[in-house]
Amino acid sequence: MRKQDPKERITNFNEVAFGLTEEEAVAEAKRCLFCKKPSCIGGCPVEIDIPAFIKLIAEKKFKEAILKVKEKNNLPAVCGRVCPQEDQCEAKCILRKKKAAIDIGSLERFAADWEIAKDHRPKTMDHRPLSAKPPEGTIDPGPKVAVIGSGPAGLTCAADLAKLGYRVTLFESLHKAGGVLIYGIPEFRLPKHVVDYEVDCIRSLGVELKLNYLIGQTETIAGLKNEGYKAFFVSTGAGLPYFLGVEGENLNGVYSANEFLTRVNLMKGYKFPEYSTPVSIGETVAVVGAGNVAMDCARCSKRLGAKNVYIVYRRTEQEMPARLEEIENAKEEGIIFKLLTNPVRLFGERGWVDRMECINNALGEPDESGRRRPVPIKGSEYIMPVNTVISAIGQGPNPLLLRRIEGLGLNKRGNIITDENAMTSIKGMFAGGDIVTGAATVILAMGAGKQAARSIDKYLNG
Amino acid sequence: MNRIVKKTKLNEQVTLMDIEAPHVVKNARPGQFVVLHINEAAERIPLTICGKDPEKGAITVIFQIVGCATSWLELLEVGDVIHDILGPLGQPTEIRNYGKVICVGGGVGVAELLPVAKALKDEGNFVVSIIGARNKDLLILKKEMEDASSKLLIATDDGSLGHKGFVTDLFQEELSKDNYEMTFCVGPIPMMRRTCELARANNAKIKVSLNSNMVDATGMCGTCRITVGGKTYFTCVDGPEFDGLLVDFDELQNRDKRFAQEERISFEEFKKRHQCVNRTQKKE
Numbered sequence: 102m103r104k105q106d107p108k109e110r111i112t113n114f115n116e117v118a119f120g121l122t123e124e125e126a127v128a129e130a131k132r133c134l135f136c137k138k139p140s141c142i143g144g145c146p147v148e149i150d151i152p153a154f155i156k157l158i159a160e161k162k163f164k165e166a167i168l169k170v171k172e173k174n175n176l177p178a179v180c181g182r183v184c185p186q187e188d189q190c191e192a193k194c195i196l197r198k199k200k201a202a203i204d205i206g207s208l209e210r211f212a213a214d215w216e217i218a219k220d221h222r223p224k225t226m227d228h229r230p231l232s233a234k235p236p237e238g239t240i241d242p243g244p245k246v247a248v249i250g251s252g253p254a255g256l257t258c259a260a261d262l263a264k265l266g267y268r269v270t271l272f273e274s275l276h277k278a279g280g281v282l283i284y285g286i287p288e289f290r291l292p293k294h295v296v297d298y299e300v301d302c303i304r305s306l307g308v309e310l311k312l313n314y315l316i317g318q319t320e321t322i323a324g325l326k327n328e329g330y331k332a333f334f335v336s337t338g339a340g341l342p343y344f345l346g347v348e349g350e351n352l353n354g355v356y357s358a359n360e361f362l363t364r365v366n367l368m369k370g371y372k373f374p375e376y377s378t379p380v381s382i383g384e385t386v387a388v389v390g391a392g393n394v395a396m397d398c399a400r401c402s403k404r405l406g407a408k409n410v411y412i413v414y415r416r417t418e419q420e421m422p423a424r425l426e427e428i429e430n431a432k433e434e435g436i437i438f439k440l441l442t443n444p445v446r447l448f449g450e451r452g453w454v455d456r457m458e459c460i461n462n463a464l465g466e467p468d469e470s471g472r473r474r475p476v477p478i479k480g481s482e483y484i485m486p487v488n489t490v491i492s493a494i495g496q497g498p499n500p501l502l503l504r505r506i507e508g509l510g511l512n513k514r515g516n517i518i519t520d521e522n523a524m525t526s527i528k529g530m531f532a533g534g535d536i537v538t539g540a541a542t543v544i545l546a547m548g549a550g551k552q553a554a555r556s557i558d559k560y561l562n563g
Numbered sequence: 564m565n566r567i568v569k570k571t572k573l574n575e576q577v578t579l580m581d582i583e584a585p586h587v588v589k590n591a592r593p594g595q596f597v598v599l600h601i602n603e604a605a606e607r608i609p610l611t612i613c614g615k616d617p618e619k620g621a622i623t624v625i626f627q628i629v630g631c632a633t634s635w636l637e638l639l640e641v642g643d644v645i646h647d648i649l650g651p652l653g654q655p656t657e658i659r660n661y662g663k664v665i666c667v668g669g670g671v672g673v674a675e676l677l678p679v680a681k682a683l684k685d686e687g688n689f690v691v692s693i694i695g696a697r698n699k700d701l702l703i704l705k706k707e708m709e710d711a712s713s714k715l716l717i718a719t720d721d722g723s724l725g726h727k728g729f730v731t732d733l734f735q736e737e738l739s740k741d742n743y744e745m746t747f748c749v750g751p752i753p754m755m756r757r758t759c760e761l762a763r764a765n766n767a768k769i770k771v772s773l774n775s776n777m778v779d780a781t782g783m784c785g786t787c788r789i790t791v792g793g794k795t796y797f798t799c800v801d802g803p804e805f806d807g808l809l810v811d812f813d814e815l816q817n818r819d820k821r822f823a824q825e826e827r828i829s830f831e832e833f834k835k836r837h838q839c840v841n842r843t844q845k846k847e
Contacts (some may be wrong), residue, residue: 151806276607276647276780284779313649315781318584340783351788351795351814352819360784368606368778374832377631378606378778379825452817499802501782510838 102208107433109423111403117430118182121204123161126211130159133203136195141205142479144193145474146548147257149173151190151205158208164219167212174209175260175303176253176547177216178295179282181210184544217298230404243267244561247330249316249502252280253543254336254534256303257550258557263306265558271308271329274315275367280338282543284367285359287397289404290427292364318501322530332529332557335517336550339535341461345389345492349447354383354454356392365401383488385409387457389420389444390493391539396428398491399436399536407489410436415443415462415475443477447490457485501559506530508521514539522561523553531557565645568621577592577671578637579613579628586621587612587650593678594656594734594772594804597622598780600647606829609777609799611675614653619702622650625674625703630826631833638837652780653803657772658682661744665737666692666712667730667758669750673704675772676749676807681711683747684843687715693733697726706766731757737767745770754817759807769807773815776822790814 103119104110110117121129121437133155141151149170157166170177184205186192193203241552242267248259251273259271277283279296304310314320322333342357344350358379361380364370368378386402388395391414402410416423417440432438439459446458461481466474498515510518510526517525517532525532533549535541569581577733587597591612600607612625626633656679664683668676671696684690692712696702697720709715716733717725726733731754737743738761746769748758755771762769775787775798782800789796792809796802 254765272648276649284783313647314586315649315652317653318781319650322592324590342783342785344785351790351818353817357785360778360786363778363784373825376604377829377833378830379822381822381825442666444740452820490725499782528722 102223104142104430107435110289111434114404117289118293120214120476121207123211125160126208126477128153128205130208132196133159134195140193140195141190141203142224144190145173146189146544147174147551149190149209155203155205155208159210163212163215163535166218170212171302173551174547176282176299177209178213178299179291180544180547181206181208181213181252182291182295183286183542185542188426189544190200193481213295217295219352228415242544244331245270245329246332246557247272247325248332248334250274250280250335250337250534250536251278251300251310252336252338252534252546253282254338254536254546254550254553255280255334256551257299257531257547258305258334258336259308259550260303261551263303263308263558265554265556266347267561269308271303272308272314273310273312274314276312277367278310278312285394285397287362287366288371289400290397290501298370300416303454315501317505322506332561333531333533334550334553334557335502335525335530335536336534336546337502338498338546339496339540341497341515343492343495343497345494346445347444349449349454350490352383352447352449352454352494353452354488355447355490356450358388358390358398358491358493359496360493361398362394362401364533365405371401371405380405382407385411385487386489386491387413387439387444387485387487388491390415390491390495391416391423391428391438392493394438394496394540395491395493396423398493399431400434402489402491403434403436411439411485411487412436412441413439413444415441415456416472417441417464421471427510439561441475443475443481444490446486453486453532454490457487457490458482459485475560483532493507496535498536498539503536521547522556522559524556531558531560541558565648566604567639567643567645568619569639570641571638574701576701577625577674577676577703579623579625580639581616581619581621581623582620582637582645582648583621583638584648584650587622587648588615588617588620588656591615591622591651592655593658593682594615595653596780596803597624597634597648598648598652598777599624599632599636599693600649601632602646605635605646606632607649607778609652609780611678611772611774611803612673613677625671627671630696631829632831634837644826647807649780652799654798654801654813656682656747656772656804657685658686659689663689663691663741663743665734666690667734667746667748667750668692668694669754670696671703672702672750672754672772673702673708675774677704677707677711677746678746678770679749679773680708684711691716691737693718693730693737695725695730696718697721702772704801729757730754731761734758735761735765738762743767746807747804748772749774750834752812752819755807755813759810759812763808770804771807773805773810774803775799775815775818777790789818826845 534546
């Protein structure tokens with residue numbers, strides 16, 4: 102896919118990847134073999150009928166193509182951009198062995214962007230599959246379901262339940278819906294107008310969105326039960342930042358990835374001072390960690406004007422959890438990778454971080470994740486001058502709501518335990534996404550939201 | 564919702580507003596706060612809930628103009644709507660019958676002290692309140708604090724009202740006269756620090772209410788983190804009240820100024836756009 106030139110793009114927050122033109126999309130779609138027994142669908146956590154929508158693109162029936170995608174996927178413009186298709190649908194594509202897999206992600210994005218560009222803002226009925234029950238008002242309104250947290254899992258669950266005829270309220274603590282899609286993933290990878298559009302589509306299904314509503318504080322679960330909610334879906338995400346656990350991490354200039362990205366993305370700190378939320382960035386930035394979040398932090402830092410931006414990672418490139426595409430983008434943009442390196446201490450002058458002590462690692466025996474364990478090499482400590490440090494070593498479950506729900510079963514990491522039907526230890530309360538799995542991907546959270554919607558339907562409609 | 568229904572200037576720097584926020588009123592308790600996001604471009608700021616009127620579904624906030632967001636808020640009038648109000652946030656103050664308690668408030672911190680003092684007195688405590696400001700014109704909520712306290716003491720830097728000097732002078736005096744079960748303290752960081760030092764020297768217990776810069780205020784970003792008793796806490800979800808004897812004030816003071824430079828820039832930008840002169844600067 103064509104992309105903005107790296108030299109150019111590090112000076113702006115515009116989207117990096119341009120998307121396919123109509124000609125490109127049709128040509129790519131025509132490469133599809135339209136397998137009788139398509140294996141790609143099995144690689145899709147939300148079960149999109151992939152060959153069917155690709156066929157419609159090949160036939161230039163773009164509106165039908167996006168409707169086909171939307172039968173299963175409520176966030177196609179998002180998924181077309183941020184899904185790791187290379188590990189999912191495209192990994193299963195038969196053509197992968199012969200030549201190159203069909204670029205399913207780009208085709209999905211093309212269909213979704215086509216709708217957005219034409220602004221076929223859906224009317225309520227447009228996106229209900231034919232099998233769906235009639236909407237509210239025509240018969241008894243369905244039972245009320247509360248979905249807590251409007252990230253990918255919550256949006257998906259809410260949309261699917263609305264399609265089934267339930268009255269869904271989606272509660273969000275921030276002032277915008279979308280969760281990590283809004284506060285976490287930067288504009289240059291996922292433009293916010295795209296997220297807003299998809300949220301609008303979901304609202305048009307009849308989902309009521311309550312922003313600035315922190316369940317556990319603004320209202321309790323008991324309070325919601327009193328208001329008549331019959332089932333709950335907890336999709337509050339991985340909202341607790343992990344810090345490095347080293348001396349000096351409360352110095353000024355040290356951010357959690359969550360803080361840094363929220364300031365930049367949700368609060369539009371990159372437009373400072375037009376937008377007044379501050380985000381200070383030094384000349385030399387060290388981002389600790391090597392997942393997608395770390396790449397986002399590094400690439401934002403570059404765009405905010407940092408001269409030297411480092412990814413500091415304790416293992417090697419092979420073990421980096423980020424998508425290959427994001428690692429390549431980061432390299433193109435001049436991000437420097439310091440591998441087999443672990444921070445051990447931060448030093449500061451007059452309250453601001455200015456040095457990071459690091460130690461070199463060697464790879465030892467594989468650990469429980471199957472990846473070789475990094476082992477510090479004694480005596481290899483050295484000092485790295487830095488002005489900003491961003492901790493992007495993962496996020497845990499935010500305990501705020503969970504500790505207020507009596508009897509809710511949690512594992513030792515604080516994630517919610519669910520059964521095979523996504524139900525928690527509390528009857529009628531379901532959960533899914535990062536709050537259950539720990540920090541994972543957008544699409545896995547969406548898959549969990551979809552599964553939960555099915556289980557909630559079974560639970561309420563038995 | 565989020566409509567301003569009352570606006571009163573308490574003095575040239577401090578304004579009181581009642582804002583319709585029925586979703587906040589329902590579960591709000593003394594010591595908790597809200598986050599206001601005044602408009603799309605504004606920073607999210609935490610403000611203590613100074614009072615609530617369940618009938619009108621309104622909360623009271625009191626703020627001092629210190630930067631961009633508070634200046635924006637000051638520009639709004641009765642009938643205007645605030646984009647977003649999130650709350651109630653933070654842990655409520657532990658209100659019970661302690662016996663004899665002292666409440667110490669400085670500057671705009673008095674506003675945050677009021678609901679706490681009131682609730683403590685209602686609970687049957689003997690509440691001695693000590694409030695102060697630079698001069699009598701800057702002292703806020705004198706009448707309200709009188710009603711909310713069993714005894715009210717006042718200090719002004721210039722002696723224009725009450726004791727000439729600091730609230731900490733009066734605090735020391737009270738501690739040497741009598742035993743108190745608990746102290747609640749809100750104000751500028753140096754004032755809270757000094758108050759805690761005196762509490763320690765007199766073997767008194769003290770809770771301080773901290774007012775950190777926050778973003779989401781739901782425990783998601785960690786920008787408001789502070790060290791208390793050697794452990795890291797988030798002011799937004801673990802606080803805002805902490806054991807004053809255990810707070811790392813050096814760190815608190817340092818972290819408080821981490822965006823000082825940017826805040827100056829955005830304030831300048833704001834003033835340019837709104838051609839509004841910062842009152843404090845005009846005076847100087």
